[in-house]
Amino acid sequence: MSSTFLVKGVSVLGAEPTDLLIRDGVVAEVGGDARGAQVVDAAGLVALPGLVDLHTHLREPGREDAETVESGSRAAALGGYTAVCAMANTSPVADTAGVVEQVWRLGREAGLVDVQPIGAVTVGLAGQHLAELGAMATSAAKVRIFSDDGHCVSDARLMRRALEYVKAFDGVIAQHAEEPRLTEGAQMHEGEVSARLGLTGWPAVAEEAIIARDALLAGHVGARLHVCHVSTAGSVDVIRQAKAAGVRVTAEVTPHHLLLTDERATSYDPVFKVNPPLRTKTDVAALRSALAEGLIDIVATDHAPHAVEDKECEWAYARPGMIGLETALSIVLDVLGPDWELIAERMSRTPARIAGLTEHGRTPAPGEPATFTLFDPAARWEVDPTGSASRSRNTPYAGMTLPGRIVATFLRGEPTVLDGKAVK
Numbered sequence: 001m002s003s004t005f006l007v008k009g010v011s012v013l014g015a016e017p018t019d020l021l022i023r024d025g026v027v028a029e030v031g032g033d034a035r036g037a038q039v040v041d042a043a044g045l046v047a048l049p050g051l052v053d054l055h056t057h058l059r060e061p062g063r064e065d066a067e068t069v070e071s072g073s074r075a076a077a078l079g080g081y082t083a084v085c086a087m088a089n090t091s092p093v094a095d096t097a098g099v100v101e102q103v104w105r106l107g108r109e110a111g112l113v114d115v116q117p118i119g120a121v122t123v124g125l126a127g128q129h130l131a132e133l134g135a136m137a138t139s140a141a142k143v144r145i146f147s148d149d150g151h152c153v154s155d156a157r158l159m160r161r162a163l164e165y166v167k168a169f170d171g172v173i174a175q176h177a178e179e180p181r182l183t184e185g186a187q188m189h190e191g192e193v194s195a196r197l198g199l200t201g202w203p204a205v206a207e208e209a210i211i212a213r214d215a216l217l218a219g220h221v222g223a224r225l226h227v228c229h230v231s232t233a234g235s236v237d238v239i240r241q242a243k244a245a246g247v248r249v250t251a252e253v254t255p256h257h258l259l260l261t262d263e264r265a266t267s268y269d270p271v272f273k274v275n276p277p278l279r280t281k282t283d284v285a286a287l288r289s290a291l292a293e294g295l296i297d298i299v300a301t302d303h304a305p306h307a308v309e310d311k312e313c314e315w316a317y318a319r320p321g322m323i324g325l326e327t328a329l330s331i332v333l334d335v336l337g338p339d340w341e342l343i344a345e346r347m348s349r350t351p352a353r354i355a356g357l358t359e360h361g362r363t364p365a366p367g368e369p370a371t372f373t374l375f376d377p378a379a380r381w382e383v384d385p386t387g388s389a390s391r392s393r394n395t396p397y398a399g400m401t402l403p404g405r406i407v408a409t410f411l412r413g414e415p416t417v418l419d420g421k422a423v424k
């Protein structure tokens with residue numbers, strides 16, 4: 001039997017406070033029988049549809065020391081997420097029906113968020129041969145998004161074939177846009193700071209050139225393209241043109257690219273090493289306005305946990321990547337302000353639509369699935385890496401005070417987080 005909850009005095013997306021009765025996995029009619037219900041005092045809290053992350057690295061199978069499906073799911077629930085899409089760069093790579101089904105099953109067993117596996121585009125992420133996209137699509141995991149993230153599908157012919165293949169079932173190719181010949185040996189954004197530090201640069205054009213090529217290919221094929229972690233002002237211009245031309249392209253930006261700049265590299269602290277790299281103030285400003293405008297469709301975390309030995313070493317040897325599930329909503333609140341409709345659109349509804357997760361991205365109202373999060377916009381908290389539910393500690397926000405805190409998260413009527421703590 002599922003539990004009954006009465007969420008009292010909650011503001012749904014900033015509206016006047018109301019009560020939500022949660023029973024049998026759905027939001028029940030207001031005024032319904034609330035006998036025996038567990039009361040959740042939600043005065044001052046905002047209810048948002050459960051957040052959906054289109055870009056999460058869960059590291060299982062292969063690097064369970066850095067993250068597992070379960071630990072990453074817990075971090076996600078604590079961040080207000082009810083669904084995450086798990087990237088394919090595991091070991092073995094998620095390039096077969098067997099591996100995507102394994103990740104999907106581990107997600108169900110953990111039961112904290114819906115884990116939707118992403119399949120690799122090419123065998124072993126090697127960029128040579130198409131992976132078995134059809135077998136992954138028809139597997140129990142029902143894969144719809146394919147990505148070699150961490151690597152770019154740089155071969156134009158393979159990219160074209162992948163787009164053609166997934167078009168048949170309305171799938172999406174999510175591209176890590178990085179022309180590899182332009183980023184050989186790159187350590188950070190190519191610009192004034194890299195010149196000063198003497199580090200090899202990752203030029204903006206390496207991203208922009210691939211987005212332009214892929215937009216043309218997607219337009220030619222008539223298939224869906226999603227651009228991972230857009231990081232430059234020039235990329236925004238390319239996406240603007242592609243959308244105006246009617247190309248079926250969507251794009252994401254990470255919280256860290258909305259907040260941090262390449263100046264952070266002057267500390268030589270590898271926690272700020274990430275791919276694509278942190279860019280300039282001008283890029284950050286362009287990304288913020290593109291997100292507000294909707295040219296960039298969604299925020300995705302690119303939660304990239306790494307073991308201590310892979311991060312706490314010399315900059316050149318450190319792996320790129322930052323964790324971000326537990327801090328994403330606070331950073332977006334800081335950047336966009338308390339525009340709950342906009343936040344719901346960019347962090348829940350649109351990512352759910354891109355991923356085809358129809359049970360997600362729905363505003364809690366009678367008859368809807370009780371899959372939502374309760375957020376305290378007035379709270380402030382200091383980021384303590386040792387307090388993270390992730391197995392990794394590589395947050396760039398350590399010691400920072402952030403606005404807003406998740407108080408509770410519900411997945412189909414069952415709490416995964418209550419009183420700010422994971423339920424299991």
Ligand SMILES: NC(=O)N[C@@H](CC(=O)O)C(=O)O
Pocket residue numbers: 057089149150151176273274275276302304305319320321322
């Ligand atoms: N975003 C990152 O900096 N790292 C990602 C993969 C990648 O390089 O994109 C990872 O898997 O660690």
